[in-house]
Amino acid sequence: MTRSTIFLGIAFVFGLLLTSGIGYAFDWATEAEMAATIEAPMVVGTSSDAAAQGGPEPSAPSRGNFVWMPGPPVAGGGGEGWAEFTINIPAAGTYALWGKVTAWDGNSDSFWVTWQPADPDEDAQETQNTQFRWGVAQGNDWHWDKINHWLDGGTFEREWRFDTAGKTTLRIGVREDATMLDVIFVTDNLSDDEAEVNPRDPTAEDLVSVEPQGKLATSWAQIKAR
Template sequence: MRFKTLVLGTLFIFGLLLTSGISYGYERAIEAEMADMIEEPMIIADDANASGGQFVWVEGEPATGGGGAGSVTFNIHIPEPGTYALWGKVIAWDGNSDSFWVNWMPMDSDENPQETNNTEFRWSVAGGSDWHWDRINHWLNGGTFDREWEVAAAGDTTLRIGVREDATMLDVIYITDNLSADEAEVGPRDPIPEDSITPVEPQAKLATTWAALKAGR
């Protein structure tokens, strides 16, 4: 009886080791509208179908051209070194509203692709007029490939998503160390309370408060 318990216990511990050895299993979702910095003309807009009821974009008709100004920036603490992928929950109506610039520092160079046009940071967003998930890729001149980032040490990182074409919509960013290209296997998801250890106010509310304060002077 004791032997059987010992064997079962040992098997259980081996099982735990195997499971934890495959992957650290880090994942986190962040509302786009919760960005630490929103640079105009990128703005927060309402949509009942968006996670949290809000998303970010440069407002306008998708076929008007333009773009290249505005961004959202996220300060993200990564607790474990590892290799990470990013997914975005997006809407891209057409070929004139289906790209962003993405650089994640310190893994990427801290340049402004809106000025350098460095295709290394060009994200070709999968088309679709309903909210859908798209693995962040780089759209190089020779083809489009899923991106991954090697985080050498735990610590603070800065993710910047810059506007390339107006009207491309971003609802949620999902960070994972599951590098599968299969959406069903990765299971990108909307934020849950556990994602925000320190809850933050949406930027729109901060802006409203600030405007109200100024008006009240």
């Protein structure tokens, strides 16, 4: 092996480390109840509100609240109201979303999800486009679910490609009432493995810092801390 071959090998390995480090640099979380806009009948709720509808009472959500369209267990209903979030992404790239949810049963386990500008400006509650239908993992207490699309032919995890950094708009629309959303977690780690992605509740810093430049600085600080 020549000296230049060894050098190229070292440079290649270093490049891989650098690439993987940057690729997994960004994560951010926000409280569902801190959405920029919440349109009724989607409202902010508490665990006792859920119990008052007759379902099992979930434990305390992050910062005490979640969003939902109130409704009793088992019963159908829904299709109106939404929560909309402004999310500043730090760089062009591909991102995934996880929701911290409670979903009692098969009549209370879905939302509509569009994230513009990767998704079109489409009212999924009106079009009923299954590309934007999130089949939420069931469970009577808070758990993480990677946002998927529940197509007629199967359910697949989603990811969103943004060509530029900056402001994006995420809308979570009611599909079935009583589906509960506590936290939204945004990441450029596209793994489906929850243990690897490690979705989390918002930190105080997440809730203050919304500027793209600020988030980029945070990402670099996080890399350096590893």
